[in-house]
Amino acid sequence: MCDRPLASFLTALSMALGVAAVIVVLVIHRVAVEQFKQDAQGYHFIVGGTGGRTQLVLSTVYHLDKPLYPISYQYYRKFIDGEYEPYTKAVVPYCLGDAFVSGDRKFRVIGTTPDLFDKLIYRDGKGYKFAEGRNFERDKFFEAVVGSAVARQGNLKLGDTFNPTHGLGGEGDKHREFKVVGILEPTQTANDRALFVNMEGFYLLEGHSLTAKPDAEATAATTTPEPGAPTVGYDNDGNEVKPLPEAQREVTSLLVLANDPMSAFALSTTINKSGDGNQAVAPTEVVTGLLENIVGPVQVVLLVLTTLIVLVAAIGILVSIYNSMADRAHDIAVMRALGASRASVQTIVLLEAVLLAVLGGLAGMVLGHLMVGIASPFVESRTGVALDMLAFTPLEFMVIPSLVVLAILAGILPAITAYRTDVAKALSGTR
Known part of the structure; x- marks a missing residue:
């Protein structure tokens, strides 16, 4: 191996690149799966209007898809002071439809209540914390809280103002400004980029209210204020602002935290059987199905392709060592003449193959994690998935043992050639 440095280096490099590709696929898949599963924590289910379950979860939890048809505000009232209230611990409404544009990046703007940060957790029992500032107040109508990625990539600081753009595409008219009163600590969830x-x-923004309907139900809802709702609010200059009448409101979806799992099951079953067009969806079930039916098969395909790269590198080891056997015949003969057994010579050739594979494999593991670290800022800015270059998967510990077996198989043919070397012919220089 030392007498063929260039060939050995290129052979080990091809193995390193193949292993690096395997590592990148394994790490990205694990991190993505964990984040998708952990993002859907802190509540039992989501309530939304007519449409697909997956679309509801993607638009509400991950801020990725178009929202479904909205649900009425009167239906939302059922969860806070109506027939569903005894089953719930917290209900957080979401109103979608606007975006914040900063350069070539677009972020979702979500209308909600302070309960999102006061009453819900985001993963593993952790509650939301503020890196700077505080939660917005219910009677301060034009205050906002921004995620850590938005603050960093959108150049927003505490006290800054921003103007949401009408429409998720970021191409509509700009609304009146909101003031940033809080910046969240990183949560490693999709909320970092919202x-x-x-x-x-x-x-109160233009295009967000419904035309008033003077029917009995709307009148009753308007004359019975929502518990805790402000009857008057203030803008950022301290001027009084009257809230929009409830008859002109609607919400996109609801995050529902029930009193316990049994209450969650009973309430979601009741909602799904009501036949009113609304649906309750457990996001973890949808995410699991999405990962198993789409992400899982994609990972298998990528692993097959990267494994083929490693196999090609192993064949390279075989070809490299086998082609060198003719040049090594004299050296092998000298070793045999000095007392080395056929088995010893064969073992040396196999060890060379193993050494090339292991060195290439170790370099590939380091290179793979470095590639993950380099790609992390780009991936996070585009998808919200934060990659950790030091994240390891259990399957990685199988890489080196697998390479050893593969190298032994690749080195068998050259080893047999060395085993069969004719000492007399090699020493005499004849072939």
């Missing part, structure tokens, strides 16, 4: 504004102010 802006959360006071729902009361969201309703």
Whole structure:
């Protein structure tokens, strides 16, 4: 191996590149799966209107897809002071439809209530914390809280203002400004790349209100205020602002935290059987199905392709060592003449193959994690998935043992050639 440095280096490099590709696929898949599963924590189910379950989860939890048809505000009232209230511990409404544009990046703007950060957790029992500032207040209609990625990539600081753009595409008219009063600590969830504004102010933006309907139900809802809802609010200059009447409101979806799992099951079953067009969806079930039916098969395909790269590198080891056997015949003969057994010579050739594979494999593992670290900022800015270059998967510990077996198989043919070397012919220089 030392007498063929260039050939050995190129052979080990091809193995390193193949192993690096395997590592990148394994690490990205594990991190992506964990984040997708952990993002859907802190509540039992989501309530949304007519449409697909997957679309509801993607638009509400991951801020990726178009929202479904909205649900009425009167239906939302059922969860806070109506027939569903005894089953719930917290209900957080989402209102979608706007975006914040900063350069070539677009972030979702979500109208909600302070309960999102006060009453819900985001993963593993952790509650939301603020790196700077505080939660917005219910009677301060034009206050906002922004995720850590938005603050960093959108150049927003505490006290700054921003103007949401009408429409998720970021191509509509700009609304009146909201003031940033809080910046969240990183949560490693999709909420890092979203802006959360006071729902009361969201309703007052142009194009967000419904035409008033003077029917009995709307009148009753308007004359019975929502518990805790402000009857008057203030803009960022301290001027009084009246909230939008409830008859002109609607919400996109609801995050529902039930009292316990049994209450969650009973309530979601009741909602899905009501036949009113609304649906309750457990996000973890949808995410699991998405990962098993789409992400899993894609990972298998990528692993097959990267494994083929490693196999090609192993064949390279075989060809490299086998082609060198003719040049080594004299050296092998000298070793035999000095007392080395055929088995010893064969073992040396196999060890060379193993050494090339292991060195290439170790270099590939380091290179793979470095590639993950280099790609992390780009992936996080585009998808919200934060990659950790030091994240390891259990399957990685199988890489080196697998390479040893593969190298032994690749080295068998050259080893047999060395085993059969004719000492007399090699020493005499004849072939």
